[in-house]
Amino acid sequence: MRLLCLLLALPLVASAAVSRGFTRLQDAVxxxxxxxxxxxxxxxxxxxxxxxxxxxxxxxxxLTNAHVASPRSVELSITLASLESVGAKLVGWxxxxxxxxLRLDLAEVKRRGLKFAHAxxxxxxxxxxxxxxxAVGTPFGLARTVTHGIISNNRRFFEDDTxxxxxxxxxxxxxxxxxxxxxxxNSGGPLVTDDGRVVGINxxxxxxxxxxxxxxxxxxxxxxxxxxxxxxxxxRSYLGVVLGPLQILDHxxxxxxxxxxxxxxxxxxxxxxxxxxxxxxxxxxxxxxxxDGRFPEQLPPIQDLIASKAVGAxxxxxxxxxxxxxxxxxxxERLESRLGEEWDFEKWGLTVRKVSRAFARDHQLTDDIxxxxxxxxxxxxxxxxxxxxxxxxxxxxxxxxxxxxxxRKAYDAFVGMPAPVLIEAQQEHxxxxxxxxx
Amino acid sequence: xxxxxxxxxxxxxxxxxxxRGTFRPLLALALLxxxxxxxxxxADLPALWSDRVKSVVAVDFFTETELGRQPTTVSGLVAxxxxxxxxxxxxxxxxxxxxxxxxxxxxxxxxPSETFAKADYLGQDGLSGWHFIRVExxxxxxxxPVTTFSPPAGTGEPAAGEExxxxxxxxxxxxxxxYLLTAKVSMVQSLPERTAVALAExxxxxxxxxxxxxxFQGVAVGGFGSSYVEFSRAQRxxxxxxxxxxxxxxxxxxxxAVIPWLARVPGDVHxxxxxxxxxxxxxxxxxxxxxxxxxxxxxxxxxxxxLEGSPAETAGxxxxxxxxxxxxxxxxxxxxxxxxxxxxxxxxxxxxxxxKFAFTVLRxxxxxxxxxxxxxxxxxxxxxxxxxxxNLGLTVREFVFGDGVVRRVKHADQTGVIAHFVKTNTxxxxxxxxxxxxxxEIDGVPVKTFAEAVAKLAAIDGDPTRxxxxxLISRGGETQVLRVKLK
Numbered sequence: 001m002r003l004l005c006l007l008l009a010l011p012l013v014a015s016a017a018v019s020r021g022f023t024r025l026q027d028a029v030x031x032x033x034x035x036x037x038x039x040x041x042x043x044x045x046x047x048x049x050x051x052x053x054x055x056x057x058x059x060x061x062x063l064t065n066a067h068v069a070s071p072r073s074v075e076l077s078i079t080l081a082s083l084e085s086v087g088a089k090l091v092g093w094x095x096x097x098x099x100x101x102l103r104l105d106l107a108e109v110k111r112r113g114l115k116f117a118h119a120x121x122x123x124x125x126x127x128x129x130x131x132x133x134x135a136v137g138t139p140f141g142l143a144r145t146v147t148h149g150i151i152s153n154n155r156r157f158f159e160d161d162t163x164x165x166x167x168x169x170x171x172x173x174x175x176x177x178x179x180x181x182x183x184x185x186n187s188g189g190p191l192v193t194d195d196g197r198v199v200g201i202n203x204x205x206x207x208x209x210x211x212x213x214x215x216x217x218x219x220x221x222x223x224x225x226x227x228x229x230x231x232x233x234x235x236r237s238y239l240g241v242v243l244g245p246l247q248i249l250d251h252x253x254x255x256x257x258x259x260x261x262x263x264x265x266x267x268x269x270x271x272x273x274x275x276x277x278x279x280x281x282x283x284x285x286x287x288x289x290x291x292d293g294r295f296p297e298q299l300p301p302i303q304d305l306i307a308s309k310a311v312g313a314x315x316x317x318x319x320x321x322x323x324x325x326x327x328x329x330x331x332x333e334r335l336e337s338r339l340g341e342e343w344d345f346e347k348w349g350l351t352v353r354k355v356s357r358a359f360a361r362d363h364q365l366t367d368d369i370x371x372x373x374x375x376x377x378x379x380x381x382x383x384x385x386x387x388x389x390x391x392x393x394x395x396x397x398x399x400x401x402x403x404x405x406x407x408r409k410a411y412d413a414f415v416g417m418p419a420p421v422l423i424e425a426q427q428e429h430x431x432x433x434x435x436x437x438x
Numbered sequence: 439x440x441x442x443x444x445x446x447x448x449x450x451x452x453x454x455x456x457x458r459g460t461f462r463p464l465l466a467l468a469l470l471x472x473x474x475x476x477x478x479x480x481a482d483l484p485a486l487w488s489d490r491v492k493s494v495v496a497v498d499f500f501t502e503t504e505l506g507r508q509p510t511t512v513s514g515l516v517a518x519x520x521x522x523x524x525x526x527x528x529x530x531x532x533x534x535x536x537x538x539x540x541x542x543x544x545x546x547x548x549x550p551s552e553t554f555a556k557a558d559y560l561g562q563d564g565l566s567g568w569h570f571i572r573v574e575x576x577x578x579x580x581x582x583p584v585t586t587f588s589p590p591a592g593t594g595e596p597a598a599g600e601e602x603x604x605x606x607x608x609x610x611x612x613x614x615x616x617y618l619l620t621a622k623v624s625m626v627q628s629l630p631e632r633t634a635v636a637l638a639e640x641x642x643x644x645x646x647x648x649x650x651x652x653x654f655q656g657v658a659v660g661g662f663g664s665s666y667v668e669f670s671r672a673q674r675x676x677x678x679x680x681x682x683x684x685x686x687x688x689x690x691x692x693x694x695a696v697i698p699w700l701a702r703v704p705g706d707v708h709x710x711x712x713x714x715x716x717x718x719x720x721x722x723x724x725x726x727x728x729x730x731x732x733x734x735x736x737x738x739x740x741x742x743x744x745l746e747g748s749p750a751e752t753a754g755x756x757x758x759x760x761x762x763x764x765x766x767x768x769x770x771x772x773x774x775x776x777x778x779x780x781x782x783x784x785x786x787x788x789x790x791x792x793x794k795f796a797f798t799v800l801r802x803x804x805x806x807x808x809x810x811x812x813x814x815x816x817x818x819x820x821x822x823x824x825x826x827x828x829n830l831g832l833t834v835r836e837f838v839f840g841d842g843v844v845r846r847v848k849h850a851d852q853t854g855v856i857a858h859f860v861k862t863n864t865x866x867x868x869x870x871x872x873x874x875x876x877x878x879e880i881d882g883v884p885v886k887t888f889a890e891a892v893a894k895l896a897a898i899d900g901d902p903t904r905x906x907x908x909x910l911i912s913r914g915g916e917t918q919v920l921r922v923k924l925k
Contacts, residue, residue: 262919265917266917279919280879280919385726420730422727429846430721431741433723433740435730
């Protein structure tokens with residue numbers, strides 16, 4: 001499903017009688033101006049964006065989207081309801097749920113005597129389709145915009161492998177669907193009920209659709225807020241199964257039971273593969289907890305159940321293979337993104353991203369050695385040598401690139417004493433050799 | 439050549455002409471401006487013409503697919519006195535099997551197009567890429583092998599500036615009438631065959647080129663493009679494009695290279711035997727890299743992979759090895775760089791299964807001498823068994839060696855079948871099956887062999903009471919269960 005990330009900012013031009021809670025909420029919604037660094041083109045570039053956020057606490061925690069504020073953000077400027085601007089720092093982000101947590105520069109707030117309110121969080125499990133909701137944010141930079149709609153669906157499911165600036169999202173949560181008008185710039189702003197309680201964080205819409213937008217339920221956000229505030233990141237577990245709704249199978253195989261979830265694919269080399277799980281198997285229970293995944297919207301809770309296990313823990317899976325049921329013990333691994341660490345080698349005109357285990361698996365590479373070329377700047381040594389986007393640099397002067405550090409050392413040596421460097425690269429498993437010349 | 443008439447259809451043309459699954463390098467020729475019309479002062483051109491045009495035929499045939507029959511017309515070159523006719527490499531698409539090629543008809547250029555002689559398809563030669571057919575007896579006496587006009591021994595290559603001429607053929611609606619093309623030679627290159635580029639179109643692809651005296655100079659090749667910049671109202675800044683003329687070519691492979699090819703009539707329709715080495719993903723290097731590796735005035739080919747169970751593997755070739763010599767002879771530095779790979783592959787293609795193949799690799803800084811014994815290439819996709827299921831709208835074919843290579847699957851795990859063709863608007867396409875998907879299980883049961891898959895699918899295809907079935911398929915290394923609703 002291809003969805004447009006929307007940055008939402010809502011100015012408060014509320015119409016009729018609004019509750020006290022709603023007034024207070026409006027004072028807790030902020031505009032976020034972001035300067036990001038991007039390395040797509042072989043060189044560091046800066047891009048600017050606008051999003052929305054909601055202040056959560058008196059100590060200046062702000063919740064927004066991961067596609068608004070991320071580790072790539074080098075400058076975050078918050079405009080409060082009082083129209084005063086103040087700096088902020090990233091506390092942590094979680095692209096899987098598209099949430100990021102910021103903290104206002106409290107020293108500056110104190111020095112300038114700025115005032116702000118914080119929002120109250122509601123309970124997204126209590127929402128029902130048809131319930132009235134408001135979106136508050138900064139669509140197209142129009143700060144303090146309020147729009148109105150209803151909850152169209154409270155259990156929407158979609159996953160997007162590149163949904164948050166190229167990072168995966170949506171695997172572990174359902175989404176609230178609303179017809180409240182949400183536009184680019186609304187992202188990170190709250191979806192609230194009549195009493196001004198936050199029930200969701202507006203995040204996405206369909207390209208070309210009208211009144212079809214999605215928000216992260218606040219009950220998902222509560223856990224992520226706590227995790228990010230504590231650790232700066234969310235740790236999840238990985239087993240290596242790709243789940244599918246069981247409805248694909250139920251009639252065809254005349255299944256006696258109609259609970260469980262289909263295992264559509266098993267990642268090679270994963271804990272699931274090592275334990276002998278097989279595509280087409282049906283997962284019945286996880287550590288004794290039955291799972292029910294007949295329909296797509298039932299998958300995220302099951303995936304979240306797996307992800308919530310401690311990394312390195314042994315989990316027991318009851319699995320049906322053909323007519324037989326077995327219990328398998330798997331040791332979880334840490335879930336990682338397909339996208340590895342990024343770096344730029346200025347003098348080479350080269351920007352790269354480390355090959356991750358997940359990327360290697362996706363591309364059927366034998367190991368996670370190497371750097372993926374993000375960009376090669378025209379006229380610089382890397383581009384002159386014939387390197388281009390998508391090439392995977394596997395060795396430099398015959399040394400395997402097991403880490404970014406190895407490449408950084410070779411680069412530093414080049415900068416210290418420029419001399420030709422032999423690069424081995426591969427694309428689509430085809431090796432090629434290149435010389436970087438000073 | 440401009441004309442107010444409609445041009446000949448050339449359905450067999452593909453811009454990047456494939457030779458047995460590999461891409462022939464598509465060369466952009468520099469723009470050559472023709473300043474003066476060439477004027478051929480042949481001794482007696484009409485006499486030369488009437489003899490030499492007998493070495494040329496028009497060939498049409500049908501390609502039968504699940505969806506119907508497609509006609510193709512190509513030019514043919516008379517290879518010998520037994521009615522053997524050579525057709526250009528891109529005559530047949532790489533996904534087609536010989537069994538799909540039907541009704542070969544051979545026409546004498548200029549005679550009423552409704553008269554023809556029948557011909558049989560003989561197969562494709564791995565070295566030249568040429569397809570061969572053999573025409574029935576009745577027409578043979580009227581044909582002259584092009585080798586009749588071979589230049590006398592010791593004749594050199596055509597020189598730059600030398601005038602040459604060749605033959606083109608009009609379309610079916612003009613009875614395949616032959617016409618004259620002339621041009622001057624501009625340059626001669628090794629690609630890796632000695633190949634001449636002329637200043638203008640000199641013959642239809644697959645047809646011969648002659649000199650002033652009527653001596654056979656070479657065969658025109660298609661697939662070469664010329665670079666232009668296109669301007670339009672919308673694109674005022676100009677957009678670089680490459681134009682390829684499918685009907686006439688400026689480029690011809692010299693007689694010295696192609697005369698031996700005329701005798702390479704395959705032993706069977708699949709072109710067997712095909713010599714096999716098993717080094718995969720060969721990549722050339724630029725002179726900077728060669729010089730860094732101390733390869734002076736020569737080239738090398740980097741080996742990306744060594745195929746499982748291949749002669750190369752047995753000989754001890756490793757991924758990352760750089761092949762620098764064959765039979766002790768360094769790989770020459772050819773232009774452009776990538777021709778080095780073609781050169782190396784030709785060294786295999788000219789051999790036979792069972793032949794020894796000695797080569798030298800650079801492994802790190804060490805030079806290693808290795809010898810392989812070539813074998814016959816594993817079954818190719820075009821040789822694989824296949825079966826079409828009418829009601830399902832699905833053709834499956836046997837899983838062959840190359841399928842394992844591109845899917846990176848070890849031989850031991852190579853079970854199941856490949857979805858070769860999926861008809862649109864059928865239950866299987868609605869379920870999400872696509873061409874080239876790998877079908878591993880049907881109704882929860884692994885299909886180990888082609889026969890097992892065919893039996894299962896035939897039972898489903900022929901059972902009007904079936905409402906649905908499920909398949910486990912693999913695509914891009916990830917599996918998926920598909921539910922096919924038949925009703």
